[in-house]
Amino acid sequence: MRQTTVAGQFYPSNQKSLKKELSRCFRNVEIRERDITGAVIPHAGYIYSGEVAAHAYAALPKADTYVFFGPNHTGYGSAIALSQESWSTPFGKIEADQEMGKLLAGTIMDYDELAHRYEHSIEVQLPFLQYRFGEGFKILPICMGLQDEETAVEVGQEVARAAKASGKKTVFIASSDFTHYQPAQVADDNDHYLIDSIIKGDIPEFYRRREERNITACGFGPIAAMLTASKEFGAEKIDLLKYANSGDVSGDYSQVVGYAALVVE
Template sequence: MRKACVSGLFYPADGFQLKRMLEGLFSGIKQNGCLAVICPHAGYVYSGKTAAFAIGSLEKQKTWVILGPNHHGLGHSFALSLEEWETPLGRVTIDRELAKKLQLDFLAEDKLAHLQEHSIEVILPFLQYRFSGFKFLPISILNVDYSEELLEKCIKLGEFLTRFEVGLIASSDFSHYLPAEEAEKADKMAVKAILELDPKKFFRVLEENQISVCGYGPIACLLAWAKKLGLKAEVLHHSNSGEVTGDFGSVVTYWAIGFKKT
């Protein structure tokens, strides 16, 4: 059992309080046919509304693959978790049958990679509140550079996942600790490559402009998946931490981007 490691920090540890918070965050948000999304993973007080726009746009799926960055540098670089996960809203079952079918030489089970990592965990309560009866498969990706090797693995994983009927969620925040105006300019360059479904351009734009999108590996996987399926991308919502703190001199930015059939 993988127990929650950031409940009480990123979101309420009490199930009743968490449900009340999610009810407020989802208020007025309607499903609009998305099969996949990019979703932020900060504390709910900062990125919760944007995350609700992301998860709220999704169609119901039997299995969700959640791709998240490994912030701590622990464990395998492309790591599966095969144990049940628990949040204050209950337990979520792993799709072990799907895991068995992901025969990629760079993908391995590794509990350590997920043990202290928040990027996948914080998305689960949104899914639990919105949907019932689903399974999921968490994949942690260690981003250490913008190497051709990492990009190739991300593309390979994304394209391989098109063989299965799953929904995808790429967990990522965008610019970190920049003045709001600078962050917006940087984000627009990254988002342009995302809307073009171009993982190679996305990597290049981030590296050349030093844009601090923490989940660039997961996003590249999703872009390869969406491109192969012929989907289109659209911006659903975006925000920054300054809107909560009042400090626009140093913000973290959050984007909800959906992917749907054309």
């Protein structure tokens, strides 16, 4: 089982405290389910990005399987690593969708747990799912060390193929923060420039804009994979639900991290 790595750091490790913190994140957010196929959701500490994340989770539908594409911050493990273990959180255990995972055998993805062991980008998402839906769903965690456009598109296409073959209702989630450690005005300008290409669903333009301004969105490959998979399911309408930065919490706008919640339907 994949044990928690950042409980007690990014979010409370105590079940009661975690429930209270998530309640705070959703306090000003209307829970209204939409026919969403994909989403971009931040993965910082809940005090900073939890409310932004809640805007996306409040709109997600109940699904059989949630596929998570997360960046590899640690450098451990395979370049594209698929987890098939169950995952533990303070709320309990979540099973991996091994059936869908088996449909990805022989693709660009490796069955590899090491890449996930110390990585926070997917772990921090899971309590939000449990808070919203309780039980009765599975996850398919994919950690991406390689994030170039060709790789990301291939990952998205292969996962969409497996999801279709499984016949299960699937939602694809890209775990990403946006600009890191820039003045708030710079972050806001650059992030909205990049987000505009996401809203247009234009993956080549998304990569071009990121490189043009050297925008430090950590999960750009996961975003491209999620957009590709969502398009394979016919999803086209992309909305920005919420944008904020760490300065909105800390009061320090000189070096912020940007957070955005987007949904694809």
